[in-house]
Amino acid sequence: MDQGAVxxxxxxxxxxxxxRRKQRxxxxxxxxxxxxxxxxxxxxxxxxxSVIGSTRExxxxxxxxxxxxxxxxARALRYGQFNTIGVILFSLASTGNSRTVEAIATHAAAxxxxxxxxxxxxPTQDNVLGAFTRMGELAVDAVIVIIEIxxxxxxxxxxxxxxxxxxxxxxxxxxxxxxxxxxxxxxRRAVRHLLDLGHHTVWHVTGPQSSYAGQRRAxxxxxxxxxxxxxxxxxxxxxxxxxxxxxxxLVLAGEPECTAVFAANDQMALGLLxxxxxRGRAVPAEVSVVGFDDIPDAGFFIPPLTTVHQDFAExxxxxxxxVLRQIREGQVAEPGTDLVPVRLVVRESxxxxxxx
Amino acid sequence: MDQGAVxxxxxxxxxxxxxRRKQRxxxxxxxxxxxxxxxxxxxxxxxxxSVIGSTRExxxxxxxxxxxxxxxxARALRYGQFNTIGVILFSLASTGNSRTVEAIATHAAAxxxxxxxxxxxxPTQDNVLGAFTRMGELAVDAVIVIIEIxxxxxxxxxxxxxxxxxxxxxxxxxxxxxxxxxxxxxxRRAVRHLLDLGHHTVWHVTGPQSSYAGQRRAxxxxxxxxxxxxxxxxxxxxxxxxxxxxxxxLVLAGEPECTAVFAANDQMALGLLxxxxxRGRAVPAEVSVVGFDDIPDAGFFIPPLTTVHQDFAExxxxxxxxVLRQIREGQVAEPGTDLVPVRLVVRESxxxxxxx
DNA sequence: CTCTGTCATGTTAACGTAAACTTCTGTGCG
DNA sequence: CGCACAGAAGTTTACGTTAACATGACAGAG
Numbered sequence: 001m002d003q004g005a006v007x008x009x010x011x012x013x014x015x016x017x018x019x020r021r022k023q024r025x026x027x028x029x030x031x032x033x034x035x036x037x038x039x040x041x042x043x044x045x046x047x048x049x050s051v052i053g054s055t056r057e058x059x060x061x062x063x064x065x066x067x068x069x070x071x072x073x074a075r076a077l078r079y080g081q082f083n084t085i086g087v088i089l090f091s092l093a094s095t096g097n098s099r100t101v102e103a104i105a106t107h108a109a110a111x112x113x114x115x116x117x118x119x120x121x122x123p124t125q126d127n128v129l130g131a132f133t134r135m136g137e138l139a140v141d142a143v144i145v146i147i148e149i150x151x152x153x154x155x156x157x158x159x160x161x162x163x164x165x166x167x168x169x170x171x172x173x174x175x176x177x178x179x180x181x182x183x184x185x186x187x188r189r190a191v192r193h194l195l196d197l198g199h200h201t202v203w204h205v206t207g208p209q210s211s212y213a214g215q216r217r218a219x220x221x222x223x224x225x226x227x228x229x230x231x232x233x234x235x236x237x238x239x240x241x242x243x244x245x246x247x248x249x250l251v252l253a254g255e256p257e258c259t260a261v262f263a264a265n266d267q268m269a270l271g272l273l274x275x276x277x278x279r280g281r282a283v284p285a286e287v288s289v290v291g292f293d294d295i296p297d298a299g300f301f302i303p304p305l306t307t308v309h310q311d312f313a314e315x316x317x318x319x320x321x322x323v324l325r326q327i328r329e330g331q332v333a334e335p336g337t338d339l340v341p342v343r344l345v346v347r348e349s350x351x352x353x354x355x356x
Numbered sequence: 357m358d359q360g361a362v363x364x365x366x367x368x369x370x371x372x373x374x375x376r377r378k379q380r381x382x383x384x385x386x387x388x389x390x391x392x393x394x395x396x397x398x399x400x401x402x403x404x405x406s407v408i409g410s411t412r413e414x415x416x417x418x419x420x421x422x423x424x425x426x427x428x429x430a431r432a433l434r435y436g437q438f439n440t441i442g443v444i445l446f447s448l449a450s451t452g453n454s455r456t457v458e459a460i461a462t463h464a465a466a467x468x469x470x471x472x473x474x475x476x477x478x479p480t481q482d483n484v485l486g487a488f489t490r491m492g493e494l495a496v497d498a499v500i501v502i503i504e505i506x507x508x509x510x511x512x513x514x515x516x517x518x519x520x521x522x523x524x525x526x527x528x529x530x531x532x533x534x535x536x537x538x539x540x541x542x543x544r545r546a547v548r549h550l551l552d553l554g555h556h557t558v559w560h561v562t563g564p565q566s567s568y569a570g571q572r573r574a575x576x577x578x579x580x581x582x583x584x585x586x587x588x589x590x591x592x593x594x595x596x597x598x599x600x601x602x603x604x605x606l607v608l609a610g611e612p613e614c615t616a617v618f619a620a621n622d623q624m625a626l627g628l629l630x631x632x633x634x635r636g637r638a639v640p641a642e643v644s645v646v647g648f649d650d651i652p653d654a655g656f657f658i659p660p661l662t663t664v665h666q667d668f669a670e671x672x673x674x675x676x677x678x679v680l681r682q683i684r685e686g687q688v689a690e691p692g693t694d695l696v697p698v699r700l701v702v703r704e705s706x707x708x709x710x711x712x
Numbered sequence: 713c714t715c716t717g718t719c720a721t722g723t724t725a726a727c728g729t730a731a732a733c734t735t736c737t738g739t740g741c742g
Numbered sequence: 743c744g745c746a747c748a749g750a751a752g753t754t755t756a757c758g759t760t761a762a763c764a765t766g767a768c769a770g771a772g
Binding site: 024071072073074076077080082084091092093098099101102105106109114115116117118119138139241242243245246267270271273274277296297299300301302304 | 380427428429430432433436438440447448449454455457458461462465470471472473474475494495597598599601602623626627629630633652653655656657658660
């Protein structure tokens with residue numbers, strides 16, 4: 001280094017008081033104030049044992065006085081790790097997503113990892129790809145994808161090398177590490193429950209076609225009916241919203257032989273209940289309704305909703321566990337599907353069909 | 357573990373093909389392959405103009421071949437910025453929080469910022485303090501706090517110096533930069549609506565005491581009644597959950613003179629509807645109910661809920677705007693409260709009181 | 713009294729990137 | 743023909759931290 005005369009932008013003059021040029025306090029500053037080397041500050045900062053008590057106290061005092069905070073960028077650079085997991089998702093609006101994300105965040109925090117959210121407004125391929133590109137530039141050790149993975153597959157998306165991935169809500173267990181609720185089992189239980197009550201068959205309001213969860217619930221609904229040798233009515237298509245459930249309910253209310261409906265989520269079930277109420281079709285006396293998710297409100301619908309309980313917290317927990325195992329063992333991929341079990345919660349929206 | 361035979365973690369030999377020792381590709385690697393200096397790679401990476409076409413192509417080809425991704429830790433270290441905003445929050449479970457967070461994430465992404473979530477399981481002081489400590493160590497340029505700020509004030513918490521803060525749901529506008537829904541106005545509108553319909557007074561089911569939003573809705577409810585010269589019934593205390601609303605509803609169903617209830621959120625209103633239904637009190641013929649939030653499901657309750665619409669997206673947008681202004685202008689604090697307006701959505705759960 | 717070992721602390725170097733500066737090449741003009 | 747100048751690319755250095763090594767002091771053993 002030549003001369004400092006010019007460099008106002010450089011690091012700022014030394015002793016000029018009040019001239020707060022420097023943004024952040026570094027170890028060097030603490031070290032100077034405490035009269036030790038910056039390495040000693042580092043040792044104190046990281047709780048190494050080999051610092052004598054009096055020195056430690058001095059350093060801590062200096063830290064406090066200057067308001068020292070370690071610079072995580074420098075740390076990350078040094079260690080090659082960020083202690084952060086990225087989460088790519090479409091929307092937090094659905095109960096399932098937000099609860100899963102919350103569980104992921106909680107469990108990750110317990111392991112010393114933070115969560116970085118990358119929302120994708122509209123799940124087109126371009127946007128998802130963009131999210132991954134951004135993710136690649138982001139300070140992230142691994143990624144959890146809560147979005148339809150086929151949007152990635154279809155394109156020429158290559159996941160950033162060296163980034164570990166776990167996927168939620170997907171059938172891509174052959175290529176990725178997938179964690180998911182046991183959608184098929186849930187749908188099966190819902191249908192069985194209704195058949196066991198004596199219903200001849202069960203109608204279905206699906207989720208959006210873009211959702212694997214929705215697709216699988218529909219497949220399992222169909223399969224359960226076929227296995228029981230029952231006729232399979234045409235499915236009505238919803239989009240998870242109570243509004244779409246309501247629309248479907250208005251249609252179903254006009255079908256006299258419809259005595260049992262399985263909605264692919266609780267919100268659509270709410271719409272169904274509303275529609276049946278409007279049309280004077282009593283639930284459960286005339287029509288039974290089963291939902292999926294078991295949102296906290298489901299027990300307070302009119303009538304309280306029989307539904308399939310999903311353990312979102314467990315999904316989040318397993319995502320974190322998988323992703324951390326990948327990070328720690330240094331493996332890039334570890335395909336396979338991890339299914340989280342469900343259970344049916346029977347409330348008051350289901351009953352035997354009306355006798356005639 | 358002092359011997360290299362084991363340590364694949366080190367840096368790995370140079371030309372050994374296939375032996376992917378090195379975790380990440382650096383500019384130096386790209387530079388070597390492209391036969392240029394790493395500075396040239398940097399220039400290409402950042403789109404500087406002063407690189408001739410052929411060289412640029414070579415570098416890009418090398419980047420592609422090696423799967424180069426810039427190391428954001430090094431970048432952040434260099435620039436002193438992370439392009440990341442931290443969000444401290446209690447829970448994503450409530451509609452309001454998750455939608456606010458989503459809006460924050462979306463708008464931040466549009467500005468090139470990512471969101472890091474720091475969940476606080478139980479909002480004790482210690483935990484919040486811990487979250488802030490963690491945040492201080494985190495790669496974050498600013499923080500948005502969606503949690504009761506008094507949990508911070510009461511303790512000896514000093515916000516990390518140099519970190520910009522915006523707070524949601526708080527009355528701490530004198531000390532912090534606060535963005536919030538106009539809770540008072542919303543509550544006032546709800547009460548006015550019911551009084552205008554002819555109700556003598558309005559009962560209230562509150563949110564949890566720890567919530568400023570809840571407190572302010574309750575205050576404004578009381579004030580609106582007093583301004584109108586009406587008696588103020590004792591408030592019933594809820595905790596945002598439909599279950600607590602249900603419990604309150606069972607109590608209110610037993611009060612014959614109760615003809616109008618304002619619930620501090622929609623979920624508790626759902627519980628109220630359920631309780632009134634159980635007890636055979638017709639809504640709105642005998643009792644009117646107003647909620648707060650206007651969750652998407654509210655229009656499909658039985659009956660569809662009259663409620664105060666909150667613009668969560670706008671709250672998120674303003675948070676991001678404020679926080680970015682702070683970052684860009686380099687100001688640490690900028691106290692003041694920014695209120696987002698609300699509107700009353702009248703549906704079918706309100707009507708004039710029964711004539712007697 | 714010297715030698716060895718231990719413990720507290722200091723010094724050096726490296727992580728990957730990019731600003732600032734330096735060097736090199738070729739072009740146009742007097 | 744030489745010189746100034748512009749443009750392209752290379753070199754140096756610093757960002758803040760910490761592992762690895764170096765230093766120095768002091769204690770106990772021979």
